[in-house]
Amino acid sequence: MSNTVTRDDLLAYIQPFWAEITEACEVLAVDAAELTQADGFLQSVIDNLFVMTADHSLTKWERIFELDVKPEDSLTQRRERISARLRAQGTVTKQSIENVAAAFSGGEVDVIEDFANCSVTVKFVGTFGVPADLESLTAVLRDTLPAHIAFAYAYTYMTWAQLDAKNYVWDAIDGQAVTWDDVDNGALA
Incomplete structure (x- = not known):
């Protein structure tokens, strides 16, 4: 500014x-x-020196990382993709996977390793619901993880216990004009 x-x-x-x-x-x-x-x-x-505040230099970053850009992609989606690629550089570790996934979810992520089945589960614990740009996260993880490692996602939703702890009455929930999907995704958190 x-x-x-x-x-x-x-x-x-x-x-x-x-x-x-x-x-x-x-x-x-x-x-x-x-x-x-x-x-x-x-x-x-x-x-424009920093990915998370850049606008017109994003094209250069996307060219460097050979990222495909769709016309409907927002600046935020483009920044998240580039940020994830930057975080994914080097050896793939549990921490690097968490960093990449956190760039897309905007919250804390936990990676659960299952060595016996050669797989990892990316659990979104810092935010409720499904991250907005899950398709891009999937593409980055496919490029980042070794080919023999499978991955899955686990999401966090609002539970009845969390909703009950807020002491809401039905009229208060109805007054906020939210859907059940909104409630599951943390609209009342």
Whole structure:
């Protein structure tokens, strides 16, 4: 977010008598507008150095990681995919799988290893319901995990005990205009 520089901001840095000269004030007003524009440009450059705040540099990241982009993909989905690829670099470990999955779920993830069956289960424990971009997470895990490792997902939903602990009455739930799927996915959490 860029800062707006005003003529008065610049007047604070020079001798007070300049404020009485119309031409000097006009020059400072133009300078203030240029400084505001330069600050916005600089902020945009800084934002595009980091994946989670980038916008126009995402195309470069996607090219580096050879990611397919669909026209309907949001900036958030594109950022999550790139972030997951960055987290997936190096040796595949339980922690690296958790990091990749957390990039998509926005919450804590637990990976349950089953060595006997050559599989892992990715359990979403920090958020309720199914993550929004599960298709992309699946694609990243297929690219990341060794070919002989199968994977599955386990989701966390709101339980009756958690709902009862909130001491809701039915009228209060109905008043919030939520569906049962919303309740399962933590809308009342």
